[in-house]
Amino acid sequence: MTEHDHSHDHDHDHDHHHGHDHDHDHDHDHDHDHGPSAEEFERAQAEAIRRRALQQIRQYPDPALRLRANEVEIFDEALMNLVERMIGLMKDAGGVGLAATQVGILQRVFVFEPDEDGPKAIVNPVLSNVGSDKDSDEEGCLSLQHVRVEVERPTKLTLSGKDPEGNDVTHDLEGYGARVVQHELDHLDGVLIIDRTDAASRKEALGTLRPRPVLTEPVLPR
Numbered sequence: 016m017t018e019h020d021h022s023h024d025h026d027h028d029h030d031h032h033h034g035h036d037h038d039h040d041h042d043h044d045h046d047h048d049h050g051p052s053a054e055e056f057e058r059a060q061a062e063a064i065r066r067r068a069l070q071q072i073r074q075y076p077d078p079a080l081r082l083r084a085n086e087v088e089i090f091d092e093a094l095m096n097l098v099e100r101m102i103g104l105m106k107d108a109g110g111v112g113l114a115a116t117q118v119g120i121l122q123r124v125f126v127f128e129p130d131e132d133g134p135k136a137i138v139n140p141v142l143s144n145v146g147s148d149k150d151s152d153e154e155g156c157l158s159l160q161h162v163r164v165e166v167e168r169p170t171k172l173t174l175s176g177k178d179p180e181g182n183d184v185t186h187d188l189e190g191y192g193a194r195v196v197q198h199e200l201d202h203l204d205g206v207l208i209i210d211r212t213d214a215a216s217r218k219e220a221l222g223t224l225r226p227r228p229v230l231t232e233p234v235l236p237r
């Protein structure tokens with residue numbers, strides 16, 4: 016059930032930089048008395064940050080999103096830096112999870128933050144104790160902008176793997192948290208939400224995706 020009846024005009028990229036292309040460092044010398052309010056300014060700034068983050072996240076149909084990521088074997092500073100960068104992007108983009116494949120890195124790593132507990136990272140994740148109960152809910156994806164589709168997933172599981180330092184970690188998850196980590200683990204196998212929804216929703220989603228410009232640079236596997 017899609018209650019979002021978003022009008023399908025995807026031209027709402029009204030970039031606010033018409034006359035002025037430098038959004039920063041302009042000295043505030045406007046002499047009109049009602050400029051944007053503090054909230055408007057903050058909102059515009061958050062939106063600029065979100066867009067900048069999304070531009071660094073591979074967008075469908077980027078081929079990197081369809082590749083299977085490799086097991087991580089070396090736990091080094093580069094891995095820590097990757098995790099840090101991914102957590103920053105996830106937050107800036109307003110997401111609750113981000114997989115390395117979404118930034119073009121084919122390593123089995125994802126970050127997630129389904130609750131107020133703070134962001135977590137998991138390397139070489141594996142699911143176990145997957146419960147038989149399933150639940151369907153709408154999901155979005157930072158790589159499939161403007162798409163929301165129903166996805167059915169088990170509601171309970173255990174996620175195990177390593178933290179970026181190479182220590183074993185285990186998370187028992189239910190509900191939303193379980194959903195988020197299954198979504199992210201799918202990314203590491205090249206699976207997207209459009210593969211996990213019904214045919215009608217997939218068709219609608221692909222229609223939504225088709226007219227979008229590709230926001231990323233050309234893909235160069237690293």
Ligand SMILES: [Zn+2]
Binds near residue numbers: 198202
């Ligand atoms: Zn996603």
